[in-house]
Amino acid sequence: MRCEEVQELLALHALDALERGDAEEVRRHLESGCPRCAGELAAFTEAQAAIPFALPAQEPSPMAKARLMAAVRKDALGSPRAGRAGGAWGRAGLAAAAAAIVVAILTGSYTSRRYELQTRELRAQIRSQQEELVRLEQQFRRTRDTILLVRSPGSKVIDLQGQEGLATAAARVFWDVRRGTWRLYADNLPPAGEGKTYQLWLVTAKEKISAGVFDPLKDEEPSGTVTVPPEAGAVVAAAVTPEPAGGSPQPTGSILLLGKI
Secondary structure, eight states: OOHHHHHHHHHHHHTTOSOHHHHHHHHHHHHTTOHHHHHHHHHHHHHHHHHHHHSOOOOOOHHHHHHHHHHHHHHHHTSSSOHHHHHHHHHHHHHHHHHHHHHHIIIIIIHHHHHHHHHHHHHHHHHHHHHHHHHHHHHHHHHHHHHHHHHSTTEEEEEEEEOTTOTTOEEEEEEETTTTEEEEEEESOOOOOTTEEEEEEEEESSOEEEEEEEOTTSSSOOEEEOOOOGGGOOEEEEEEEEEETTOOSSOOSOOOEEEEO
C-alpha cells in the first residue's frame, strides 16, 4: 500500500475496526518504517486514549456492534464504484467518519467537560476572593472606627473587670462622649446562654442607661450608640449584665463586668 491509501485507514486502524486483510497491509507498511504514517497513527492513538475521559464508558452489545459493522460494509460494497475502487471509496468514507467521531468527541464533549470544570474552579476562586475582600473591608472599617474613637477629643476608655466567678473575663469600652458612640472589646466572656444576651450599661448616680446588647460569639467587636440625658448626671461606671434576648429597660441580671470611670 502507498502512504495515501494507508493514511485513509489509520483512523480505523487506531480503533481496531479494519478487516483482517486491510489491517495486515497497514501493519506491514508501518513496520517498513514510514515515519509519516507512524506519526499519523500516534496522533489517532492519542485521540482514542482521550475518549474515555470525555464520556462515560458505554460498551455496545456484541449484537449491536455486529449489526452496525454489517450495515457499514453493506453500504460500502453497494457503492456505485465497485471492486477495488469501490473498496477504496468505502474505506475512505469509514476513515473520514471515524476521524469525525474522534474530533467531535475531543472538541465537543471532552472540551465542554473540561471547560465546565475550569469554570467551576474559577467561580469558586472568585467567590472565595470576594468573601475575603468583604472580611478585610469589615476589618478595615472596624479598625478605622476604633482609631477615630481613640483620637476623638473627649473620648473615654473604660476597663471592665470580671465579677462573680468571671475573674478571667475582661473588656474595654471606647466611648466617644460627644458623638455618643461606643465600641467594646471583650476577652474570655462566655456565651450568654439560650434565650439570653449581654447588655452594656452606663451608670450614673441616678440611673442605669442602656447602651445596647451584644453577642461575644460574633466575629466582630460590638458597637452602638447611647445618649446620656443631662439630668441623669455624670457617668461614673460601665457594667455588663446578662438579660433576656432583646435586652431589658433596666438590669435584671447580675453584674458580670464592671468598670469605674
